[in-house]
Structure formats: C-alpha cells, structure tokens
Amino acid sequence: MAAGEPPQASSVNVLRGACAAMAAAAALLLGLSAQTKTVLFVQKRAVPKDVQALWVLIVAAAAAAAYHVAQLARCLYMGRRLGVSGGPGCRRLLRGIACASLLLDKGCAYMLFATTAAALQACFVGLFGVEALQWSKLCNIYTRFCVQGAAGIVCSLLAAAGMAVLAAFSERDLFRRPRSSPAGAAGQCVQF
Numbered sequence: 001m002a003a004g005e006p007p008q009a010s011s012v013n014v015l016r017g018a019c020a021a022m023a024a025a026a027a028l029l030l031g032l033s034a035q036t037k038t039v040l041f042v043q044k045r046a047v048p049k050d051v052q053a054l055w056v057l058i059v060a061a062a063a064a065a066a067y068h069v070a071q072l073a074r075c076l077y078m079g080r081r082l083g084v085s086g087g088p089g090c091r092r093l094l095r096g097i098a099c100a101s102l103l104l105d106k107g108c109a110y111m112l113f114a115t116t117a118a119a120l121q122a123c124f125v126g127l128f129g130v131e132a133l134q135w136s137k138l139c140n141i142y143t144r145f146c147v148q149g150a151a152g153i154v155c156s157l158l159a160a161a162g163m164a165v166l167a168a169f170s171e172r173d174l175f176r177r178p179r180s181s182p183a184g185a186a187g188q189c190v191q192f
Helices: 007-031 052-081 088-128 141-174
Strands: 037-039 042-046
Touching: 007 052, 007 141, 037 141, 042 141, 052 141, 088 141
Parallel strands: none
Antiparallel strands: 037 042
C-alpha cells in the first residue's frame, strides 16, 4: 500500500484485477471453443461466430478485461506518483478522474451484463431447442462446445457481478470525497 492510500484501495485493486481476470477468462473460453462433428456423413463445425450473441460477448468481455487492466495500471501509477504532492488543483483533477472512472465502471458492468444475458438466452435455445420453430437441441451433438460456452458465460456473469460491486465502491469513494481541501491537507493529493 502506498503512503496516503486509503486501506480499501488495495482491496479495490484486487477486485479490479479479479474482474479483469474473469472477463479475460470468459473471452478466452468462448473465443477458443470450437468442435467438429460428423452428422449424416457431413462434417459440421460449431464456432462462436455461428451464434452472434456469443461473438458480441467475446468482444465485450475482451474490452472489459482491457479496460480493467488499464484502470488497474492507472490506479497503481497514480498511487505512486501523486501520493505526496499536489494541492487544490490536484484534488479537482482527481475528483474529475474519479467521476470519469465511476461512469466507465458502471458502463462496463452494464455492457458486460447485457451481452451476457443475450448470450445466455441464445445458448438456452441451443440447449433446449424451440419446438414451435422446429429448432432441434444442439448441445446433445456439440457437447464440448456447449460445456466450454457455459463455463465462459459463468465467468462472464461473475465478472459482471464483480464489476457492479466495483462500481458501487467507486460511487461511494466519489461521493465521500470532500469538495474543499481541509486546512491541514492543502499540500497532499487525495488518493482514491
């Protein structure tokens, strides 16, 4: 923990790293899932691009992982560089950065949750089929593809839940931040 860093900052960094890892795991599990089966003497290959919602989830999870890695690097950099210098201008800058981080954290959580819900709905069609439209179940044919897709969706749901908690921490830290600098802390830059 850097000097002047609040005690919950390290736990927020750990949560941010876990969210990045889960989103990256979801993107990798879904992106690398593919299976080839022979059905009636014809080889068919199941890939995530066949289900558009899975492809969108892969892109969203990869973007969320990259965002959280960048945010983690920013938090670690600012914790070391701005921990001992600054003033009222620094306080204003950090408040603006905290506000932008809150909006991006919430947007990232909503985006990942929405794409995960859409992919989950598309996967339920593959799992159970739709009898009214005469769509057959596909998971009894492409079992490994479906299992790997289910693991990716679970990782994505865990990442989205972690991102929602992270957004709540960002919101709490932003609104607990004092607007004016106290008399004794005019020479320090506040950490978040």
